[in-house]
Amino acid sequence: MPPVNRNNPRRAGSSDSRYAVMEFMREFPDDAACLDYLWRTLYSSGGRHYLCPKCDEMRTFHRVQSRPLYSCAKCGYGIHPTAGTIFEKSSTSLHLWFYGIYLMSSTRCGISAKQLERELGVTYKTAWRMFNKIRSLLTQDETPFDGIVEVDEAYIGGQAKWRSPARSKAKGVRRGSGTIKTPVVGLAQRGDNENSGKVFVTLARGNRAPDFVGHVMQKVLPATTVYTDETPKAEPLEKWGYHHGRVNHSQKVYVSGDVHTNTIEGFWALTKGGIGGVYHSVSTKHLQSYLDEYAFRYNNRDRVGRGMFTAFMERVIGEAEPRLPAPVSETPSVERS
Ligand SMILES: [Zn+2]
Structure with a gap:
């Protein structure tokens, strides 16, 4: 039997868990990782570049250490990756929000605001507000049925x-x-x-x-x-x-x-x-x-593994998109007339 690395726990092959808490914590260890996820998904298609609205050029953006902000390396123009999302203007940390979504997506029958309060260590009022915000993303679509x-x-x-x-x-x-x-x-x-x-x-x-x-x-x-x-x-x-x-x-x-x-x-x-x-x-x-x-x-x-969490996050992202400038491709454009 191979030795177990206790510092790197792995989900048992037989486990029914979809996305184990250790996997979640590895992917999102802190606020910065969550903010970076929003930045990558909403703005930069995975990289560091984005069409700076002020420079009107593809620029490299860096995360500002002290604030939830990414700024243009050239002109300093700032973008809040939480703009237009359910996290905007929330005083609750992004990490707790993501963990709340993780909890709601990893249970088969959902969890109550009371459970969320206990798990996150926030007040009941905060838990209730988060719970309703997250659930407000789960609306049903209008696609017609047939067959x-x-x-x-x-x-x-x-x-x-x-x-x-x-x-x-x-x-x-x-x-x-x-x-x-x-x-x-x-x-x-x-x-x-x-x-x-x-x-x-x-x-x-x-x-x-x-x-x-x-x-x-x-x-x-x-x-x-x-x-x-x-x-x-x-x-x-x-x-x-x-x-x-x-x-x-x-x-x-x-x-x-x-x-x-x-x-x-x-x-x-x-x-x-x-x-x-x-x-x-x-x-x-x-x-x-x-x-x-x-x-x-x-x-x-049917969405297995990280699938249900991804499904929740797709709603977070989908809700934000209409309010944002269209993300542009990763390749910096050189041709300009
Ligand atoms: Zn700029």
């Missing part, structure tokens, strides 16, 4: 703890639609050989058929095959040009050939388990951002 799409409703969120099951029964409150949980609609585009399945989840607009169909029409291309359970709200789908198949859950039929809603139901199970286990309960006001987070995790579930 085979499963659509299903669920009730998620607050738990009616004070209402005993007996009382609920006495009052005629059914599980699901009668409780204070919030109705949500989920759509799952099934995977194929090239792409894995994706979900899109949103708060339900209302409880009528046009609301239900409206969700489908907004996200799913016409003439797509749509599978639902026996809900009468899905009735008009055929009229709107979708190929509609349904499974009759009330008759204990869960799969009829290819027709089932198991993909989206699997997602509900993850989300309900996560929200119940990590966050305990979620108010309607915040529910959409939790749904976004779970959809983001689900839609990026």
